[in-house]
Amino acid sequence: MSEVGFYDVRMIDGTSTSIILDNGNIEEISVNYSKGCGARALCGGSWGFTTAEGEFDLKATIDSASELAAQMNSISPKDEVKLKPVEKPVIKNIPIAKIDPADVPIEEKVQLLKDIEDHAKMDGVSSTSAVYSEASVKVHYISSEGIDCEYSLIRTGFAISAVATENGSYQVGRESRFGVCGFELFEKNDALALARSAGETAVELLEAEQAKGGTLPVILDPELAGVFAHEAVGHASEADLVLEGSSILADRLGEQIASPLVNIIDDPTLHEYGYYPFDSEGVMSSKTTIIKEGVLNSYLHSRETAQALGGTPGNSRAQGYSEPVVRMSNTYIDNGDSNFDEMLEEIGNGMYLTGSRGGQVNTGEGIFQFNAEKGYLIENGEVTRLLRDVSLSGKTLEILNNVALVGNDLKMHSGRCGKGGQLAPVSDGSPHISITKALVGGV
Structure with a gap:
């Protein structure tokens, strides 16, 4: 033996x-x-x-x-x-x-x-x-x-x-x-x-009015954009899913997968809800830049996946005494240099989506569907009528490439993330972001 x-x-x-x-x-x-x-x-x-x-x-x-x-x-x-x-x-x-x-x-x-x-x-x-x-x-x-x-x-x-x-x-x-x-x-x-x-x-x-679906320019508020960063990008960057063949980001390290304005970071050292000083494998926590200026820079790793794929461990987490799995911590889209008024002016006519009511993601196929808490029509650069039952769906990589402006008003939101039957405290966030076109649905 x-x-x-x-x-x-x-x-x-x-x-x-x-x-x-x-x-x-x-x-x-x-x-x-x-x-x-x-x-x-x-x-x-x-x-x-x-x-x-x-x-x-x-x-x-x-x-x-x-x-x-x-x-x-x-x-x-x-x-x-x-x-x-x-x-x-x-x-x-x-x-x-x-x-x-x-x-x-x-x-x-x-x-x-x-x-x-x-x-x-x-x-x-x-x-x-x-x-x-x-x-x-x-x-x-x-x-x-x-x-x-x-x-x-x-x-x-x-x-x-x-x-x-x-x-x-x-x-x-x-x-x-x-x-x-x-x-x-x-x-x-x-x-x-x-x-x-x-x-x-x-x-x-x-x-509120019922939303009418269609493909149009949208602005996402920090909460909904943060959910996108966590669900659509963060999970796909978890190296255990990459090794299983369940991630759209497999074999793409070093590739331009997003607009150069996009920087997505996971940082357990931040004093946010997903904080930890060391992970469930005793690895000191450190900041990981997942996407740097639109280029896929790194996956999130355990010691085992870091050895297998090349990378830095520190993202292995467990609920209670459970077995550790690769997890996010505090995941966010970093600040750009635009502001909300610029986004409204640039879009002209479109939709502003705020808040989150959950949704679903298929990391293997790279598709997602999220429900916003509220929607607003944008008409001639002005936020006008309130809309209800609005969803945002599409292909992760298309949305990443369609990011036209990134705001400078990063805000974090806290919650719990489920994976492998375990819940872990996390935070996600973003500034406002403007997307040239996305599929918006009315439920």
């Missing part, structure tokens, strides 16, 4: 609190404690992976993962997996919570959430819901290569939704803010004003 050449362990100790309100009623108040570890072992070309919860025996967990790897390697040998060599991470500049949420009484959190929800209620709004979440986690990583490092982080956030209904149709307004910070999140953001905005959006959209 072959010997195990490498192992690593992530030990996690965490506490999370969640409060959910539905129409002013407390649906849930939950406090969860988690303690455990995930261990990997590599034997030849086979990985063994095991988890343990609660109090665990570290040596027994490593042995269990090692036995699995050795068994798999003897039963079904594969080509040897090699890992890109890495240095021990230097832990620095970790975000510090100014107000530890654990020091704020649960009654105060519930009352704040009720106030937030109240501000979303107005004439026309039929239902509201609000969520508060906080999580503190300590991550300790060790490996057979002698890396031993740890960090602690606190994440806090809230979301508010309002639904407006009229004559059988309904519209939703939603606002949220999540950050790598403590309860000071509510000092940095006017949660009550955001809640009011969610309610107003829902009511306004009931009165």
Whole structure:
């Protein structure tokens, strides 16, 4: 039986609190404690992976993962997996919570959430819901290569939704803010004003015109352009998908795949929701320029994919004790030097799309479809009528090449990204961008 050449362990100790309100009623108040570890072992070309919860025996967990790897390697040998060599991470500049949420009484959190929800209620709004979440986690990583490092982080956030209904149709307004910070999140953001905005959006959209589809020039706001950067470009740049043959960006490194105005970056060192000081393989976080002046510059890598394709690791992430997979962190289109007024003047007639209501992407075929929260007609260089149920779809590479202007008003938005059955905190963002032509649909 072959010997195990490498192992690593992530030990996690965490506490999370969640409060959910539905129409002013407390649906849930939950406090969860988690303690455990995930261990990997590599034997030849086979990985063994095991988890343990609660109090665990570290040596027994490593042995269990090692036995699995050795068994798999003897039963079904594969080509040897090699890992890109890495240095021990230097832990620095970790975000510090100014107000530890654990020091704020649960009654105060519930009352704040009720106030937030109240501000979303107005004439026309039929239902509201609000969520508060906080999580503190300590991550300790060790490996057979002698890396031993740890960090602690606190994440806090809230979301508010309002639904407006009229004559059988309904519209939703939603606002949220999540950050790598403590309860000071509510000092940095006017949660009550955001809640009011969610309610107003829902009511306004009931009165909005139905969008008419077609191919036309569009301006995307920072939120929707950020979703495009994350979903259509970021996922396609994840090197595990590239190796699987599930990415439109495979074999295109060094190619001009976008307008020279486009720079797309993934940066886990930013103090945004996707921050981490080192990834789930103990690799120090660093900024990756995915697209540089329109040229595909780099994929996002784990140690295994970085060795296979040539690149820099640091984007391997896991939810809790799960097995690490290649993931984004804080992904954004970098600032250009245009502004919104220039874009309106340049477009003349088209559409302005704002906000996001999700969508879908096929990274292998390079096609996508996103739903905007709002649309506005642009007529003679002026933003005019509000439109509802607007979608944006097309081919990723065509849209990238059709970018005509990039604004200088980069803004980030936070959320959670799903991949491989795991959720990870991320942020995405962009300045306003202008696209010469895109397929816009009315639902």
